[in-house]
Amino acid sequence: MSDKKSNKIAAVILAGDMAEGMPSNTPLVLHPLAGQPLIMHTVNATKKTIGDFPFLVIEKDNGQIQRVVDQSAKCIVLDELKGSAHHLMQTEHLLRNTADYLLVISADMPLLTYNTLEQFLAAHLEPVEGVQSPSPITILSFQTLDSQNYPRLIRGEDGNIEAISDRTDVSTDKLKPVEYDAGVYCFTAEWLWQALPISSGSEHRLIDMVQMAIADGLPVKSISLTNPIEALRIENRIDLAEAEAVLRQRINEDLMLNGVTIIDPSSTYIDAQVEIGLDTVIHPNTYLRGTTRIGEGCTIGPNCFVVDTTIGDNCEIIFSETENSILEDDVDIGPFAHLRKGAHLAQGVHMGNYGEVKDSYLGPGTKMGHFSYIGDANIGPGVNIGAGVITANYDGKNKHRTEIGAGAFIGSDSMLIAPLKIGEGARTGAGSVVTKDVPPNSLAVGSPARVIRKKEEKDGS
Secondary structure (H helix, E strand, O other): OOOHHHOOEEEEEEEOOOOOOOOOOOOHHHOEEOOEEHHHHHHHHHHHHHOOOOEEEEOOOOHHHHHHHHHHOEEEEOOOOOOHHHHHHOOHHHHOOOOOEEEEEEOOOOOOOHHHHHHHHHHHHOOOOOOOOOOOEEEEEEEEOOOOOOOEEEEOOOOOEEEEEOOOOOOOOOOOOEEEEEEEEEEEHHHHHHHOOOOOOOOOOHHHHHHHHHHOOOOEEEEEOOOHHHHOOOOOHHHHHHHHHHHHHHHHHHHHHOOOEEOOHHHEEEOOOOEEOOOOEEOOOEEEEOOOEEOOOOEEOOOOEEEOOEEOOOOEEOOOEEEOOEEOOOOEEOOOOEEOOOOEEOOOOEEOOOOEEEOOEEOOOOEEOOOOEEEOEEEOOOOEEOOOOEEEOEOOOOEOOEEEOOOOEEOOOOEEEOOEEEOOOOEEOOOOEEOOOEOOOEEEEEOOEEEEEEHHHHHOO
């Protein structure tokens, strides 16, 4: 077997002429799929296969795609749309003397896996028996009994490919699978650049390259997909939903095989970039989105919506929502809690039902009662926040911060009017409206609250 590492392999993703059947202001390849733009699934699988950045051929002036892809691919912008072979030809000045083989993929095929592409490349690099020169083309194919709008491979009695047809009226045996061209090719560069030049004004397709090789008597190889669903090309929102379901199943199965318990995979929605640790349990109707990271031994759900959140070990979240937040180890929140952007709950924090935290740090061991709102605050360790506590952080023009020292006790229904500092060990009475700083180890009560004594006096110390 040939070693792909000893050969120079480049990958080209063609996004120059995507489907026009999806009404949308967003380019087809940027529609979200399992938490990522559709194009990134193709880019990531391709990059992993060849170990380098792929080239992405896109339509003229489509800056949206370039911004999303950023440094993940090298973009080539088309001046005109003249067919897939013409689009591939736009890479010649970059690849003619730098790549021995070209892997060519359409950008609207997000279900192709690294394993499939790895096997496909290996098949192309295998020498053709009895032939001195390498095969000019290898085709990725799939077989199905269902009629498909793909070019068909036509084989002779010897089993070799003798033609490729994009006609839809060719009669076939209803009980015999039909072999289709999936639209993924591997080319030997030496042959490709000699065969590719085309006349101006004509449309030239990659299947025409296949016909050209066959007409010249050159061997054309193929490898068939084990799972035909990988050949799905996204043309509309129905295809997008089908691809979403396939990816969701793959993600869930991979997590379960690696030590995560998912009680009901059919009602669990996990994005491709999410990471989950060993022995964590995910309950039904849970959505884990974006770059969420979850540690070991956690319980998430049921009915949770978690976005771009980092969660430590042994945490519990039930019937709650978190976004752009951090939970350290041994944190429990919910039910019906809401962590907004910038919330940071240190180790051992408890947050009760109907609580909300925004842009605030809660120190280790702090307990936050139910029906409370903490915004723009820095709270020390071991603080008790009673039910119904509110930090009034906005004065109509600016946001102000609240600081609460270690071991403080904030009585139920206290309203803390920022900017405000409450010292270590201080207390507020139930229902207090605190407008001025409270010294350490003091008790403040009333509306507005005033300090009535030091804790040391009460304790006789």
